[in-house]
Amino acid sequence: MNPxxxxxxxxxxxxxxxxxxxxxxxxxxxxxxQLIGQRTDAIDTPALVIDLDAMERNLTRMAxxxxxxxxxxRPHAKMHKSAALARLQMQAGAVGVCVxxxxxxxxxxxxxxxxxxxxxxxxxxxxLRRVAALAQALAARQGxxxxxxxxxxxxxxxxxxxxxxxxxxxxxxxxxxxxxxxxVVPGEAAxxxxxxIGRHAPLRFAGLQAYHGRAQHLRTVQQRREAIAIAVDxxxxxxxxxxxxxxxxxxxxxxxxxxxxxxxxxxxxxxxxAGSFLFMDADYAKNERDAAQPQFEHALFVKTQVISVGAxxxxxxxxxxxxxxxxxxxxxxxxxxGYELTYLNGGDEHGVLRAAGANDRLPxxxxxxxLIPGHCDPTVNLHDHLIGVRGGLLHGTVxxxxxxxxxxxxx
Amino acid sequence: MNPxxxxxxxxxxxxxxxxxxxxxxxxxxxxxxQLIGQRTDAIDTPALVIDLDAMERNLTRMAxxxxxxxxxxRPHAKMHKSAALARLQMQAGAVGVCVxxxxxxxxxxxxxxxxxxxxxxxxxxxxLRRVAALAQALAARQGxxxxxxxxxxxxxxxxxxxxxxxxxxxxxxxxxxxxxxxxVVPGEAAxxxxxxIGRHAPLRFAGLQAYHGRAQHLRTVQQRREAIAIAVDxxxxxxxxxxxxxxxxxxxxxxxxxxxxxxxxxxxxxxxxAGSFLFMDADYAKNERDAAQPQFEHALFVKTQVISVGAxxxxxxxxxxxxxxxxxxxxxxxxxxGYELTYLNGGDEHGVLRAAGANDRLPxxxxxxxLIPGHCDPTVNLHDHLIGVRGGLLHGTVxxxxxxxxxxxxx
Numbered sequence: 001m002n003p004x005x006x007x008x009x010x011x012x013x014x015x016x017x018x019x020x021x022x023x024x025x026x027x028x029x030x031x032x033x034q035l036i037g038q039r040t041d042a043i044d045t046p047a048l049v050i051d052l053d054a055m056e057r058n059l060t061r062m063a064x065x066x067x068x069x070x071x072x073x074r075p076h077a078k079m080h081k082s083a084a085l086a087r088l089q090m091q092a093g094a095v096g097v098c099v100x101x102x103x104x105x106x107x108x109x110x111x112x113x114x115x116x117x118x119x120x121x122x123x124x125x126x127x128l129r130r131v132a133a134l135a136q137a138l139a140a141r142q143g144x145x146x147x148x149x150x151x152x153x154x155x156x157x158x159x160x161x162x163x164x165x166x167x168x169x170x171x172x173x174x175x176x177x178x179x180x181x182x183x184v185v186p187g188e189a190a191x192x193x194x195x196x197i198g199r200h201a202p203l204r205f206a207g208l209q210a211y212h213g214r215a216q217h218l219r220t221v222q223q224r225r226e227a228i229a230i231a232v233d234x235x236x237x238x239x240x241x242x243x244x245x246x247x248x249x250x251x252x253x254x255x256x257x258x259x260x261x262x263x264x265x266x267x268x269x270x271x272x273x274a275g276s277f278l279f280m281d282a283d284y285a286k287n288e289r290d291a292a293q294p295q296f297e298h299a300l301f302v303k304t305q306v307i308s309v310g311a312x313x314x315x316x317x318x319x320x321x322x323x324x325x326x327x328x329x330x331x332x333x334x335x336x337x338g339y340e341l342t343y344l345n346g347g348d349e350h351g352v353l354r355a356a357g358a359n360d361r362l363p364x365x366x367x368x369x370x371l372i373p374g375h376c377d378p379t380v381n382l383h384d385h386l387i388g389v390r391g392g393l394l395h396g397t398v399x400x401x402x403x404x405x406x407x408x409x410x411x
Numbered sequence: 412m413n414p415x416x417x418x419x420x421x422x423x424x425x426x427x428x429x430x431x432x433x434x435x436x437x438x439x440x441x442x443x444x445q446l447i448g449q450r451t452d453a454i455d456t457p458a459l460v461i462d463l464d465a466m467e468r469n470l471t472r473m474a475x476x477x478x479x480x481x482x483x484x485r486p487h488a489k490m491h492k493s494a495a496l497a498r499l500q501m502q503a504g505a506v507g508v509c510v511x512x513x514x515x516x517x518x519x520x521x522x523x524x525x526x527x528x529x530x531x532x533x534x535x536x537x538x539l540r541r542v543a544a545l546a547q548a549l550a551a552r553q554g555x556x557x558x559x560x561x562x563x564x565x566x567x568x569x570x571x572x573x574x575x576x577x578x579x580x581x582x583x584x585x586x587x588x589x590x591x592x593x594x595v596v597p598g599e600a601a602x603x604x605x606x607x608i609g610r611h612a613p614l615r616f617a618g619l620q621a622y623h624g625r626a627q628h629l630r631t632v633q634q635r636r637e638a639i640a641i642a643v644d645x646x647x648x649x650x651x652x653x654x655x656x657x658x659x660x661x662x663x664x665x666x667x668x669x670x671x672x673x674x675x676x677x678x679x680x681x682x683x684x685a686g687s688f689l690f691m692d693a694d695y696a697k698n699e700r701d702a703a704q705p706q707f708e709h710a711l712f713v714k715t716q717v718i719s720v721g722a723x724x725x726x727x728x729x730x731x732x733x734x735x736x737x738x739x740x741x742x743x744x745x746x747x748x749g750y751e752l753t754y755l756n757g758g759d760e761h762g763v764l765r766a767a768g769a770n771d772r773l774p775x776x777x778x779x780x781x782l783i784p785g786h787c788d789p790t791v792n793l794h795d796h797l798i799g800v801r802g803g804l805l806h807g808t809v810x811x812x813x814x815x816x817x818x819x820x821x822x
Contacts, residue, residue, distance in 0.1 A: 044535065044537060044538065044822045045535065045822065046821050046822070047821075047822070078759065078760070100759070100760045101760065120718075120760065121718040121719050121726075122718070123716060123717070123718045123776060123777050124455065124456065124716055124777070126455060127455065150719050151719065151720070151776055153776050153777070154776075176721070180724070180763070181719070181726055181757050181758070181761055181763060182718070182719040182726050182761070183719070185721075185722075213758060305534060305535055306534070307531075307532040307533070307534045307593070308532050308561050308562065308592070308593040308594070309562070310587070310596075311596075313591070315532075315592055315593050320735070320737050320789060321788075321789055321792050321821060322821055324731070325737055326731050326736055326756075326759075345737075346592050347592070347624060348489065348511070348737075348788050348789055348792075349489070349511045349512065349531065350592055350593070352591070352592060365534060365562055365564050365565075366534050366535070366564070377732075377759050378731060378732055378759055381732050381759075381793070382792070382793075382819065382821075383819065383821075384819055407819075408793065408794065408795055408818075410457050410458075410732060410733055410793075410794075411455045411456065411457070411458070
């Protein structure tokens with residue numbers, strides 16, 4: 001360690017450090033527990049609130065869809081990052097969950113989830129050793145871990161980390177079906193990787209990862225059909241090539257909330273990874289709905305309060321530290337006529353509200369409002385807890401507090 | 412509490428819940444502590460890293476500036492949310508810190524910070540009771556709490572929460588000097604609030620809050636001068652009006668990293684609230700620099716790793732769950748010639764990298780890169796810890812881990 005020429009001040013000694021004042025964040029757990037059974041009025045703002053009735057209807061509709069179409073559901077838990085919700089989804093029929101990060105897998109495993117697929121590439125050896133340890137831990141619990149690869153180096157590193165492991169890890173070869181991000185070009189390159197995987201005993205070639213992220217947000221049904229038709233062709237061609245080399249392709253996994261009806265109907269995708277359907281968001285609501293798709297409801301809301309009122313605008317206490325704006329600003333959930341509001345970006349901690357039409361009024365100081373976030377995944381990642389409400393946002397009661405176990409699990 | 416018709420599954424019983432696997436997030440603290448003294452190579456990705464040398468130069472330059480200009484510095488701790496950094500700033504001469512949220516104030520107070528200004532409106536009575544409790548706790552530690560108001564209702568509610576308090580809270584009247592968010596119209600409305608504050612013994616009218624957030628990001632010096640000239644006129648007019656009514660205006664507080672040289676030179680602002688100067692970000696770097704402004708350096712970086720390489724792009728493991736993109740995408744910190752890269756949005760967990768020029772190469776798989784985030788404040792809020800590095804990003808060592816005490820402190 002380099003000697004520090006300008007040492008930064010140390011933490012104050014225990015004797016110097018005052019006890020946290022009442023209401024300090026250390027006590028948040030208790031304050032949250034005390035919310036249970038109370039009316040939604042009691043929820044401090046800003047807060048992330050789940051309409052449990054709407055969420056459960058979304059869960060049921062998706063379970064019915066996958067049952068009817070004979071496809072497996074492995075919802076993406078990168079969206080809710082909650083072990084409790086992952087277990088709920090598995091009780092409703094999901095075979096397991098996807099995650100994007102090793103640390104997400106660890107957090108969900110610690111919360112009792114035993115079938116986890118890291119649908120992403122992991123390259124750093126220290127991380128791959130954590131992957132190997134988790135594969136063993138899950139195998140010991142009759143569960144399993146899977147991971148994606150898109151390079152020979154990736155296979156070699158994974159094999160190095162798994163060397164000598166009693167557990168086997170399922171390995172999916174990722175192909176780029178139009179997303180332009182990770183994944184090899186469909187065809188020969190995928191075969192080469194499948195063959196490489198087969199040369200390492202603790203690695204099992206499990207099939208193809210073929211997710212088209214961009215297609216999820218194409219607005220018209222026709223655009224999405226065209227995009228997924230190409231993906232299906234890519235998958236079919238690659239699968240045949242690998243099978244022609246004598247290697248079975250047990251499963252093709254992919255799809256998101258915007259397109260899963262198309263992958264389900266394709267006959268080549270055996271597993272759907274949609275995650276957002278559980279909560280929905282303002283961005284997905286902009287998609288023209290495919291008639292074949294179940295009707296999902298908004299179940300995720302930011303409760304916020306008006307803290308300032310001007311002549312032609314009001315200001316609420318939820319800005320983009322409360323909800324992610326990468327996919328657009330939140331919508332104000334209209335709760336009564338005459339109060340239609342438009343949310344404008346007010347920075348990290350504020351939203352600026354304007355009356356949507358000439359006949360709409362501004363809300364009064366102190367009024368509570370509900371926002372529909374633009375994008376559910378990164379919004380949830382800003383919060384430690386989801387507050388689950390039963391019986392509606394306005395007149396319901398808080399039923400449970402759901403911990404966001406993998407909040408900030410980046411590595 | 413409503414009976415639940417469809418109860419969600421309970422947490423697994425203790426006997427069902429397996430011990431967290433090795434490397435689980437519960438052990439993050441230890442893993443981070445083990446980093447201290449190691450080379451930067453050992454930092455797992457993605458991670459938020461502080462170049463301590465650059466940060467301390469920024470700290471020193473700002474301290475010199477405020478000393479020379481005879482203005483107080485009360486940096487905005489909403490940026491770093493760290494009690495350790497707040498105490499460091501106060502050791503370098505800051506009179507205290509600003510925050511935007513009651514929960515931020517509580518978290519910093521718990522970490523030993525005793526002079527805190529909530530430069531924002533608080534309206535909910537339960538929150539105002541926490542404000543009152545904190546005012547008492549800080550007064551007992553020879554510190555003080557201040558808060559902003561912009562409505563008579565706000566004054567009345569604050570007075571209700573503070574009723575009977577032995578402590579006095581400093582109250583600033585916020586005027587809107589061009590931001591278009593909170594604050595009353597400059598002039599008469601501010602006088603009315605100052606008079607209302609004076610009618611409540613535990614409330615002390617402390618002066619004017621006059622922050623022009625939008626002006627911070629006007630790109631040319633001329634644009635910023637014009638905006639702050641109007642703000643200074645607004646402040647001067649309002650101050651005279653209040654003083655003419657026999658109420659002293661002890662302090663005008665405001666300014667950010669983009670404009671503070673102008674407020675400092677105005678003769679009416681006595682306190683600067685700039686916060687971002689400590690870390691800087693890609694957005695502030697786009698401003699044409701005022702010759703009077705100290706030269707600040709980038710001190711905040713996201714360390715990331717290349718996890719996939721395609722024919723014409725590479726993919727790194729830092730997306731917008733690692734850094735906020737509300738003010739634009741991050742820049743790739745160029746560490747050697749021939750590797751200039753452009754960062755494109757790859758979603759929540761990925762960045763897509765393209766060679767910036769025809770002569771630039773793509774980075775190889777596994778390569779570590781450093782990003783300069785677009786906006787420091789919400790980026791820090793995505794992380795639990797800042798990793799402080801001494802001796803440069805490439806060849807330095809980890810000196811300390813700085814906790815983001817108020818990460819997610821939204822209420």
